[in-house]
Amino acid sequence: MDPTNTELYKLVLHDAPYVIAGYGVLWAALVVYVGMVLRRIMRLEKEVLILGESVERRNAE
């Protein structure tokens, strides 16, 4: 490879891990957090349904 280009690539490659980590951490954190919230919401919605049925059964009795 051309030595000057090698020099330029080295400069970019020095920063690359930090740039990749920056974007990676940011996206991963947001996706994981949103996933956790959605899972909790789905669980709570199920719970609301089950409890609603229990209330209806109790009222019918």
Next chain:
Amino acid sequence: MKQLKVAIVLLVVGGLLTTAAFFMAFYTAEVQRFGTITVTEQLDTAYPLQSVSADGFQYGRPWFSQKIFYFHVPVAEASFLVFGVAAFFAIRFLITKRREYDTKSRMAMETSLIFVVLTMITGMLWTRASWGIWWEWEPRLTTYFIMTLLMIAYFVLRNSIEDEERRATYGAVFAIIAFIDAPISFFITRLIPSSHPIVFQSGMASSNLVPFIVAQVGMLMVGYAIYTMRMGEEILYERVEAVKEALED
């Protein structure tokens, strides 16, 4: 739930916008330069030659780590804005004493804390790549670090108080006082000498400005979506607790 559907739509649109900004940042945004590099041979490239000396040909050093800017700044600005929303609802709670404002303030604070942590992480990665160090006690970093600690302290304070009304009142007062640090942290680089770059001080090429604005809009959408989802979750949780109590009676 209508609110949840709106949140998911905003999340998808925000996600698409930030992804578009990501590609623009790497494909269309002008490469910024930071310092110079000297090479022995002239490059056969469009990259601008700055000067020629006995040592060789001097070119602007391509500042690849600057690419973090397109996500780091939108996340940071979103953190300030959402923190402002938390302080606003805290004031409304103190005026009205309505519980829903306390919940809104807490949810905004939680959303802001996520953004603050992400700002700190992306900022430290940028600092390491650009300055060669992970941290420097300079004005912007220090005031932002204080803001992070204040936010953590807000949740510690809330968890340490059992009485619901006292917890909400102390939390609201703390959130308002803590928010004073946000404008200080935002403007400090313009008021006293700081090694932290000042965004927009010397203008920005449109190829850099467009991805930044797209990322900013997208990040605000993601922030609002997270806040709405957490609010939805809290409402559901309160409903479940109310039904459980009704069943126990």
